[in-house]
Amino acid sequence: MTLADLKPGEAGKIVKINAEGALKRRLMDMGVVGGTGVRVEKVAPMGDPIEVRIKSYALSLRRGEAKSIEVEAQ
Amino acid sequence: MMASQKSSQNPEKQGLTIAVAGNPNAGKSTLINAIAGSRLHVGNWPGVTVEKKTASLEYDGRDISLVDLPGTYSLSPYTQEEVIARDYLVKEKPDVIVNVVDATNLERNLYFTLQLLELGIPLVIALNMTDEAAQKGFRIDADKIASILGCAVVPTIATKNEGLKHLMTTAVSFAVDPGAHAPGFVSYGEDIEQALAPIADALKDHPEVLAGRLPLRWFALKVLERDERVLSEYAVEADALPIEKAVKHLKAAHGEDLEAHLADTRYGLAAGLTREALKKPEIRKKELTERIDAVVLNRYLGIPVFLAAMWLIFKLTFDIAGPFTDWFDGLTSGPLSRWAQRLLDFAAAPDWLVSLVVEGVIGGVGFVLAFVPPIFAMMFFITLLEGSGYMARAAFVMDRMMHAIGLHGKSFIPLLMGFGCNVPAVYATRTLENPRDKALTALLIPLMSCGARLPVYVVFVGAFFASQAGTILWSLYVFGIGMAVIMGFIFKKTLFRGEAPVFIMELPPYRMPTLKNLLIHTWEKGKHFLIKAGTYILAVAILVWFLLNLPWGVENKQESYLGKIGQISAPIFAPLGFGTWEASASLITGVIAKEIVVSTMAVVYAPQAQGEEEEAAPSFVEDLREIGVSFAGALREAATNVFSTFGIATISAEEEEGAEDLKTTIAQAFTPLSAYAFMVFVLLYMPCVIVLIAMRHEFGTWKWAGIAIAYQSALAWTAAFVIYQGGKLIGL
Numbered sequence: 001m002t003l004a005d006l007k008p009g010e011a012g013k014i015v016k017i018n019a020e021g022a023l024k025r026r027l028m029d030m031g032v033v034g035g036t037g038v039r040v041e042k043v044a045p046m047g048d049p050i051e052v053r054i055k056s057y058a059l060s061l062r063r064g065e066a067k068s069i070e071v072e073a074q
Numbered sequence: 075m076m077a078s079q080k081s082s083q084n085p086e087k088q089g090l091t092i093a094v095a096g097n098p099n100a101g102k103s104t105l106i107n108a109i110a111g112s113r114l115h116v117g118n119w120p121g122v123t124v125e126k127k128t129a130s131l132e133y134d135g136r137d138i139s140l141v142d143l144p145g146t147y148s149l150s151p152y153t154q155e156e157v158i159a160r161d162y163l164v165k166e167k168p169d170v171i172v173n174v175v176d177a178t179n180l181e182r183n184l185y186f187t188l189q190l191l192e193l194g195i196p197l198v199i200a201l202n203m204t205d206e207a208a209q210k211g212f213r214i215d216a217d218k219i220a221s222i223l224g225c226a227v228v229p230t231i232a233t234k235n236e237g238l239k240h241l242m243t244t245a246v247s248f249a250v251d252p253g254a255h256a257p258g259f260v261s262y263g264e265d266i267e268q269a270l271a272p273i274a275d276a277l278k279d280h281p282e283v284l285a286g287r288l289p290l291r292w293f294a295l296k297v298l299e300r301d302e303r304v305l306s307e308y309a310v311e312a313d314a315l316p317i318e319k320a321v322k323h324l325k326a327a328h329g330e331d332l333e334a335h336l337a338d339t340r341y342g343l344a345a346g347l348t349r350e351a352l353k354k355p356e357i358r359k360k361e362l363t364e365r366i367d368a369v370v371l372n373r374y375l376g377i378p379v380f381l382a383a384m385w386l387i388f389k390l391t392f393d394i395a396g397p398f399t400d401w402f403d404g405l406t407s408g409p410l411s412r413w414a415q416r417l418l419d420f421a422a423a424p425d426w427l428v429s430l431v432v433e434g435v436i437g438g439v440g441f442v443l444a445f446v447p448p449i450f451a452m453m454f455f456i457t458l459l460e461g462s463g464y465m466a467r468a469a470f471v472m473d474r475m476m477h478a479i480g481l482h483g484k485s486f487i488p489l490l491m492g493f494g495c496n497v498p499a500v501y502a503t504r505t506l507e508n509p510r511d512k513a514l515t516a517l518l519i520p521l522m523s524c525g526a527r528l529p530v531y532v533v534f535v536g537a538f539f540a541s542q543a544g545t546i547l548w549s550l551y552v553f554g555i556g557m558a559v560i561m562g563f564i565f566k567k568t569l570f571r572g573e574a575p576v577f578i579m580e581l582p583p584y585r586m587p588t589l590k591n592l593l594i595h596t597w598e599k600g601k602h603f604l605i606k607a608g609t610y611i612l613a614v615a616i617l618v619w620f621l622l623n624l625p626w627g628v629e630n631k632q633e634s635y636l637g638k639i640g641q642i643s644a645p646i647f648a649p650l651g652f653g654t655w656e657a658s659a660s661l662i663t664g665v666i667a668k669e670i671v672v673s674t675m676a677v678v679y680a681p682q683a684q685g686e687e688e689e690a691a692p693s694f695v696e697d698l699r700e701i702g703v704s705f706a707g708a709l710r711e712a713a714t715n716v717f718s719t720f721g722i723a724t725i726s727a728e729e730e731e732g733a734e735d736l737k738t739t740i741a742q743a744f745t746p747l748s749a750y751a752f753m754v755f756v757l758l759y760m761p762c763v764i765v766l767i768a769m770r771h772e773f774g775t776w777k778w779a780g781i782a783i784a785y786q787s788a789l790a791w792t793a794a795f796v797i798y799q800g801g802k803l804i805g806l
Contacts, residue, residue, distance in 0.1 A: 059580055060580075
């Protein structure tokens, strides 16, 4: 499953990023690396993007980008 | 060149360079402002739109130049900011790096620190916001971080000026003797180090390394990561290097993507370091930021809160600025013009010179000044939105809608501000980081019908559509928005084809920006506009004076150069229903500012020079008193406006003088259909010169201004053509 499948309040652990190049590196630079815990906090009023909590800070990203992040539910 | 000649062999050297680097939202800007204050110089990095702040100061009898690098999360080669930061660090070789680290967000900040350490430049960490960290119950062992990383760590609270003296003293002592303060060696683990050794061995004879221009470890890491920029810039054939064996082993263990593996490794180290140095309280309290966001980003409240905030900022910007704009206007058209006239008369200057100075030069200055108040107000609020942390939330709330037409959530604010005035709106695009988002937003801003177009509508609507004035006005605004949506789609598919930029953005904690920071940013922006844009605008105003008044002594405006150009260009507008020289001359002068369309019409449609009544000119002292009184009036009015903002908004369009006469003339020269086509044309045709200059100024190139001229002229002509000819077909 991917990060986009988690609902607000649900947490998971990052398995890997299914993306290449700039998107992948950007995600990694923001702390989206394997083994890191992540929790979905909110969904924007219009349904996209989403807010997640990772490495003790708040990160927002679009669902399209969240789809490339593989997670295992916790 | 200068930088490469600097070396550590000369500890007595006077000039030292300190580069300040750090994550966005770590308080870097506040720290720089606190240290440099008014000595801060804001410019752009060469060839790009990213802001560059530098300051020259003296510390302990040494000349220090402070360079602020763009806030980044990494030194990867993917964003403009990251490339700028790392190119500067690698090529200019500052004597010391001050790395601003957010103490409340240690792990992600240290990930960046580790990348800085790879460069081998002495490093001092400014462990910032220690007050916030303490409030959260964090206990941070600064000495432990220092000893593990082999750098200095100085706790600071930039907003309260705490620790900054110690920070500077440490940084300077490191810079003076870099040899003794080279950063410690941080091992990336046995397998990576074993792979790095042969790479470093193969690269150590590279001319750039031999010349001492490239740090070997960093170079080897980049080759291992297969960093395209480094490989091509230094002509390294990674496949030709005898490193296959070393890399093969790594790839077998960690997969093909070694760049990802290295990022993983750095984060692993940052996490370990954080565990060692940071003690957190057992139970995490719900933070203020989370409590505010529960309302501000709420599913149902998010949009209303955002719209209310935008409405407030829009009103405040233009209501506060309005009275001061009027005051500047009165100042230049009244006392300044009178004084210049008297002075020139006294010097027995010829008529043409008086006219040039009073109407051309002082009139032009008046134009420049009129834009200063809204730009100051706009930059103040934009800085407030960014500094407080709300800008990121605004983007979060609006992104879905803006993304649909290829824009970024943050694009909404500049576009909205465009309804007040396009000029500060173009400057507001600075909040967008990605060059593509920024350019696309700026291109669409002129389609937002600004306040200067309203006087044109008022005259034409008054002459033809008085009974349905509201509906017709509203239709024009909506038409502009509709065109922006369509053009957004078209640009997305053509000019900006390709991968849309990502939306991966931190939502920083809410913080109260310091007044000092707000004022410094606002002042810098306003000052730049005055100096840079001011010169161009003045030149254009003088040019138009020449067009309107030459050949000198021309009585009938049709015989002036402007009238002649109007006659030549009139046929272009004939299919749109307004192919007269008066209309085209007005449109040409309207390029300075769109409300000029009306004032030009007032002149050209009244061929007999209106006999101006000579009023008894006030004396110098009376003028001075009047300036003071009217400024106090402007202050009072701005203050009243702020409070009446909360009351019922009334749109009051000021009518130009002599508007009644003009309406009568226009009613004869146009039909309702051609009047509507004309208004649509005024709405859409090329942006005013000041917007173009703002685009040039903001993007460092005329490219986007040129594209705006081209596409808007074509769009305006087509839209007016379709409306006029279509209207005729259906018998309007």
